[in-house]
Each structure stands twice: as structure tokens, then as C-alpha cells.
Amino acid sequence: xxxxxxxxxxxxxxxxxxxxxxxxxxxxxxxxxxxxxxxxxxxxxxxxxxxxxxxxxxxxxxxxxxxxxxxxxxxxxxxxxxxxxxxxxxxxxxxxxxxxxxxxxxxxxxxxxxxxxxxxxxxxxxxxxxxxxxxxxxxxxxxxxxxxxxxxxxxxxxxxxxxxxxxxxxxxxxxxxxxxxxxxxxxxxxxxxxxxxxxxxxxx
Amino acid sequence: xxxxxxxxxxxxxxxxxxxxxxxxxxxxxxxxxxxxxxxxxxxxxxxxxxxxxxxxxxxxxxxxxxxxxxxxxxxxxxxxxxxxxxxxxxxxxxxxxxxxxxxxxxxxxxxxxxxxxxxxxxxxxxxxxxxxxxxxxxxxxxxxxxxxxxxxxxxxxxxxxxxxxxxxxxxxxxxxxxxxxxxxxxxxxxxxxxxxxxxxxxxxxxxxxxxxxxxxxxxxxxxxxxxxxxxxxxxxxxxxxxxxxxxxxxxxxxxxxxxxxxxxxxxxxxxxxxxxxxxxxxxxxxxxxxxxxxxxxxxxxxxxxxxxxxxxxxxxxxxxxxxxxxxxxxxxxxxxxxxxxxxxxxxxxxxxxxxxxxxxxxxxxxxxxxxxxxxxxxxxxxxxxxxxxxxxxxxxxxxxxxxxxxxxxxxxxxxxxxxxxxxxxxxxxxxxxxxxxxxxxxxxx
Numbered sequence: 001x002x003x004x005x006x007x008x009x010x011x012x013x014x015x016x017x018x019x020x021x022x023x024x025x026x027x028x029x030x031x032x033x034x035x036x037x038x039x040x041x042x043x044x045x046x047x048x049x050x051x052x053x054x055x056x057x058x059x060x061x062x063x064x065x066x067x068x069x070x071x072x073x074x075x076x077x078x079x080x081x082x083x084x085x086x087x088x089x090x091x092x093x094x095x096x097x098x099x100x101x102x103x104x105x106x107x108x109x110x111x112x113x114x115x116x117x118x119x120x121x122x123x124x125x126x127x128x129x130x131x132x133x134x135x136x137x138x139x140x141x142x143x144x145x146x147x148x149x150x151x152x153x154x155x156x157x158x159x160x161x162x163x164x165x166x167x168x169x170x171x172x173x174x175x176x177x178x179x180x181x182x183x184x185x186x187x188x189x190x191x192x193x194x195x196x197x198x199x200x201x202x203x204x
Numbered sequence: 205x206x207x208x209x210x211x212x213x214x215x216x217x218x219x220x221x222x223x224x225x226x227x228x229x230x231x232x233x234x235x236x237x238x239x240x241x242x243x244x245x246x247x248x249x250x251x252x253x254x255x256x257x258x259x260x261x262x263x264x265x266x267x268x269x270x271x272x273x274x275x276x277x278x279x280x281x282x283x284x285x286x287x288x289x290x291x292x293x294x295x296x297x298x299x300x301x302x303x304x305x306x307x308x309x310x311x312x313x314x315x316x317x318x319x320x321x322x323x324x325x326x327x328x329x330x331x332x333x334x335x336x337x338x339x340x341x342x343x344x345x346x347x348x349x350x351x352x353x354x355x356x357x358x359x360x361x362x363x364x365x366x367x368x369x370x371x372x373x374x375x376x377x378x379x380x381x382x383x384x385x386x387x388x389x390x391x392x393x394x395x396x397x398x399x400x401x402x403x404x405x406x407x408x409x410x411x412x413x414x415x416x417x418x419x420x421x422x423x424x425x426x427x428x429x430x431x432x433x434x435x436x437x438x439x440x441x442x443x444x445x446x447x448x449x450x451x452x453x454x455x456x457x458x459x460x461x462x463x464x465x466x467x468x469x470x471x472x473x474x475x476x477x478x479x480x481x482x483x484x485x486x487x488x489x490x491x492x493x494x495x496x497x498x499x500x501x502x503x504x505x506x507x508x509x510x511x512x513x514x515x516x517x518x519x520x521x522x523x524x525x526x527x528x529x530x531x532x533x534x535x536x537x538x539x540x541x542x543x544x545x546x547x548x549x550x551x552x553x554x555x556x557x558x559x560x561x562x563x564x565x566x567x568x569x570x571x572x573x574x575x576x577x578x579x580x581x582x583x584x585x586x587x588x589x590x591x592x593x594x595x596x597x598x599x600x601x602x603x604x605x606x607x608x609x610x611x612x613x614x615x616x617x618x619x620x621x622x623x624x625x626x627x628x629x630x631x632x633x634x635x636x637x638x639x640x641x642x643x644x645x646x647x648x649x
Contacts, residue, residue: 049641068446075452077243077439078273079302082432112273187306187431188286188422191295191640 017090214486249435276433
């Protein structure tokens with residue numbers, strides 16, 4: 001579906017934010033362009049990929065890590081932040097407290113992740129404008145101050161979702177990463193079958 | 205937390221995390237708790253602050269040691285066998301998608317005061333300084349036999365009955381010398397002491413074959429190691445568990461284990477909260493009255509600013525000092541790692557020495573290994589007691605894991621995982637292949 005482009009790079013993107021602000025729904029909208037009102041907490045595939053075309057000849061592939069619920073009791077592992085190139089920190093515009101939590105996640109990212117990480121703040125549930133508790137200007141000025149990208153989104157309607165991910169893609173160091181077409185492991189590929197597998201399939 | 209679960213798991217060590225992952229994938233509702241604020245329990249990798257808190261409480265971390273997060277030091281040093289069971293479990297559960305592995309550059313053994321590479325092929329045996337010319341020929345014959353050996357085909361046993369013959373008798377058949385037996389038994393079969401010599405040979409032969417096949421897999425040594433330290437392993441399996449619905453709570457004290465009138469596990473209490481389940485899995489630290497203390501292990505973490513000359517200045521290595529070589533009953537294990545594995549900052553190396561304690565002066569027991577590492581800029585030394593459960597858990601539904609032992613790899617850990625699984629379910633663990641990222645993507649398309 002994507003035309004061959006001259007520049008291509010892959011990046012790890014992590015999602016953060018309080019439970020029920022719509023982290024998974026945002027990704028769902030981005031990856032599958034669908035929305036499920038009664039989406040259960042994340043179970044099963046919490047590792048998705050999606051590409052965006054930044055311009056005619058530049059494609060960025062996101063390798064998206066969902067929290068898998070481990071943020072609920074402050075149990076996210078250092079592994080989650082490891083080598084993350086970008087992060088979407090989500091809050092709910094109808095819950096003022098969720099912005100405070102988002103600010104705490106931004107601090108955590110600055111402590112645990114790469115210095116060069118690109119962070120976007122996403123005020124989700126824009127479709128619930130009548131219940132809004134967080135003014136756009138308040139979040140915008142915080143984002144400016146902290147050096148974050150800022151978007152208000154609706155996973156339900158799809159508004160601004162692609163813009164959010166494209167905005168991040170434009171900020172990423174594509175040229176530096178483009179030389180490695182895939183995140184080629186520095187190490188060994190464990191799934192490669194053993195040269196001397198003897199009896200063949202294992203029945204562990 | 206205040207709900208009913210199928211399984212409550214206490215402690216986030218590797219054994220617990222693998223089991224938590226397996227049960228979540230099988231559809232069980234799992235609550236996984238750790239009283240610590242980090243993953244890994246005894247099998248965690250520590251950053252600088254955590255290292256100083258543990259070994260030098262109250263002391264300032266020196267500035268010249270670099271950034272906190274550049275340090276990921278294993279509390280229990282081990283390597284994975286490339287063809288071992290943990291690798292198999294990692295591949296089947298596709299936890300490999302979260303962790304990158306690197307080869308360990310070399311496997312070395314100490315003999316007659318010097319360190320040499322463990323030969324793993326006929327060619328290496330011919331070149332090895334470990335053996336004289338005639339012994340090399342005998343070793344070559346031994347390797348030639350192992351290359352044709354198939355565990356399930358007795359016609360490949362060269363007429364030997366490996367279930368009744370002892371390993372000593374097998375060595376005798378090939379005419380191998382005591383010094384050669386030392387490195388085969390201890391640096392290849394990775395036996396901890398010499399009791400294996402009089403036991404049926406099959407287990408040791410299988411271990412040697414595992415070693416050789418592991419070397420054959422990537423070439424340089426039989427060992428692989430996760431970037432950022434072994435602490436990535438429990439984190440990876442915890443993530444697997446969470447993705448399949450497991451609930452994680454760190455920094456959560458367990459104040460009481462609750463039992464019903466029949467003495468069966470019922471749940472746990474943390475502060476005012478109670479979580480219920482019929483089955484509990486936990487590490488020994490949560491059940492001090494249900495475990496017995498066994499051997500004690502000394503582990504020394506040595507920070508170096510140079511590679512280890514004895515192992516060809518490799519960026520990583522294992523050096524085994526067989527017990528006989530230094531007049532001991534237990535081998536001394538040394539692992540060497542570097543910034544290439546993201547466990548120390550650039551230009552630093554890590555030497556980790558461990559052995560089962562035999563005297564009242566354990567720090568002197570590890571001196572032969574320490575000598576190989578000198579000069580050492582920082583040493584952190586600790587002694588750990590190994591615990592094992594008193595009972596199999598069927599009476600009270602509390603299934604307790606064993607401490608991580610002195611072996612240099614994870615084969616005994618995965619044995620414990622399988623053993624606990626069998627005790628709980630009555631069945632052998634059969635891992636279903638989880639789809640890889642690519643397969644998941646294809647299914648979504």
C-alpha cells in the first residue's frame with residue numbers, strides 16, 4: 001500500500017497515561033482506523049506496528065508498545081522505556097486530574113528514557129467537548145514549556161489522530177535511522193533454527 | 205486488588221515471571237505482587253544506586269562511576285545456553301521480541317595454573333594447549349563419537365549402555381586423562397562437583413551434547429546474554445503475563461498469607477486489602493517457615509577498567525576453575541561482561557565470581573578467580589543462602605520455587621519452572637508457539 005520511498009526508518013513508540021484515558025483506543029484508531037466503545041483493558045496483542053508517510057519519499061514505521069495495564073499500579077518495567085524513540089502521553093480532556101498524571105509520566109520519561117526522545121502530549125476524548133475540564137490553552141502552555149508536541153484528539157471520531165502520529169514522525173531523526181532499514185539486532189537471532197537440531201521439533 | 209484470582213504469584217524473580225506468563229497465556233487470571241519497587245527479586249540487575257544501597261548502605265555513590273542507568277549488574281550471574289531450555293521458552297513465548305541477545309565471546313577453563321579456551325570442535329581439540337599430542341587424538345575420537353550421538357538411538361552409543369555405565373567408565377573407554385575429565389565434566393557438562401563420575405553417564409553425555417550444539421549455533425561460545433542484563437528476562441516474561449491479562453503490583457507489601465480451616469491457601473492480605481485465589485506461587489523469601497536452608501554461595505562483583513588478559517581480552521567470557529584444580533569440592537565460576545552488553549559504562553568491564561562456600565573464609569576461596577581479574581577498581585561481595593521448599597505444595601497449594609543456584613546457566617531454573625508447573629497442574633509443560641510480531645501483523649491485515 002505504500003509506494004517505495006527513498007527514506008525509511010523504524011522507531012519504538014511507547015504510550016503512557018492514566019488508565020481509561022484512551023491510550024489503546026488511540027492506537028487502535030491509528031493502526032486499524034476503528035473504534036470500539038466498550039473496549040476492554042488491553043489484552044492480547046499489545047505490540048502493534050503502523051507506517052506513516054511523512055512526505056512523498058519518506059516513510060516512518062512505528063513499533064508501538066502499549067502498557068498492557070502495567071501502569072495501573074506503578075509497575076511499568078524499565079524495559080518499557082528502553083530505547084524508546086518517541087512517546088505519546090495521553091490525558092482525558094474531561095478529567096483534570098489526568099493531566100497531572102500525564103505531567104508525572106513526562107517526568108518519568110525524562111528520567112528513564114533516552115535524552116533525545118520525542119514526546120507528544122495528547123488530550124483525548126475531544127468528542128466529549130461539553131464535558132471538558134482541561135482548557136486547550138492550559139495544556140498547550142504546559143506542552144510549550146516542557147518542549148512537547150501537543151494535539152487534542154478523538155479516538156472515537158478519528159480527529160487529529162493521524163496528525164498526532166505524523167507530527168511525531170516529522171520530529172524523528174529519520175536520516176540518522178534510515179541507514180538501518182529495520183532495527184537490525186546487534187545480537188543473535190534466537191528463533192533461527194539450530195544447525196544441528198537432531199530430532200527436529202522440540203516438545204518442551 | 206480485592207478480587208478473586210486463579211493464581212497469586214509472590215515475587216518477580218525469573219522463575220515466578222515465567223510461570224506467571226505461562227499461566228496468563230493459558231487463560232488463568234493472575235495477580236503478581238512484589239514487595240520490592242523493582243522487577244526481578246533475587247534475579248534482578250541493579251543500577252548504581254541499588255548496588256550501593258545493597259552493599260554499602262549509607263555510602264555516597266562515587267561520581268566517577270558514571271550515570272546510574274548505565275549500570276545493570278546481575279545479582280545472580282549466569283549465562284543462557286544458546287540451545288538450552290530457557291532459549292526454547294523465550295522463542296516459544298516470543299518474549300524474544302522484547303529482548304536482544306548477544307553472544308558471549310569465549311568459554312575458558314583453568315588448568316595447571318593457566319587459562320585456556322574450552323575446545324568445542326575436533327579442530328579446536330587438535331589446537332588446544334590443554335592437552336598433549338596423544339590426548340588430543342583421544343579427545344578427537346571422543347568428539348567424533350558425540351557428533352554422531354543421538355540421545356534416542358542406542359545404535360549410536362558405540363556399544364555402551366549409558367544408563368548403566370558410569371561417566372568414569374565412558375571416559376575410560378576413550379582413555380581420557382584426569383585433567384581432561386576435569387574440563388569436560390566441569391567446563392562442558394557444567395557439573396558442579398565430581399559426584400557425576402560414578403553416576404549413569406547419560407545425563408553427562410546429554411549435557412556435553414547440549415554444550416556442543418550450543419557452540420555450533422552461533423560459533424564462539426555456547427552462551428548468549430541479554431543486552432541490559434539478566435534483569436530483562438523477568439521483565440520480559442512479566443510483560444508477556446500482563447499482555448495476557450496478568451495484574452502487576454510492585455512495591456506492595458504482603459502482610460499475611462491466608463489459609464482456610466484445612467490449611468489450604470486462600471489468599472493474601474496487604475494492609476487492609478485482601479486478594480483471594482486457590483493457588484499461590486512464590487519465592488522462598490515469602491515463606492520463611494516453609495523452606496530449608498542449603499548451601500551458601502559467595503558472589504563477588506568486580507568492576508574492572510580493562511579486559512581480562514587470560515581470556516584473550518575478549519569483551520565477554522566465562523572462566524571455570526574446576527574444583528580439582530584448586531583443591532576444592534565446588535567449581536569457581538567467573539563471568540566477564542562489558543559495555544558491549546550495556547551492563548557497565550564505556551571502557552568498563554565486569555567480572556563476577558561465584559562458588560559454593562566450603563570454609564569460614566569464603567573471600568579466600570575465590571582468590572584464584574580474583575587473581576585472574578586483577579587489577580580491580582571496585583569489589584562488592586555478598587553471601588546468599590540457597591533455599592528450597594520443604595514440601596511439594598500439594599497439601600496447602602503453596603508452590604515455592606528454589607533459590608537461583610551456583611550453576612553458571614539457567615538449566616536448573618527451567619527445571620524448577622517445569623517442576624512447579626507439573627506440581628500444580630499434574631501435567632507436563634507443553635508450550636504452544638505464540639505468534640511472532642510478523643504473524644500478528646499478517647493476521648490483522
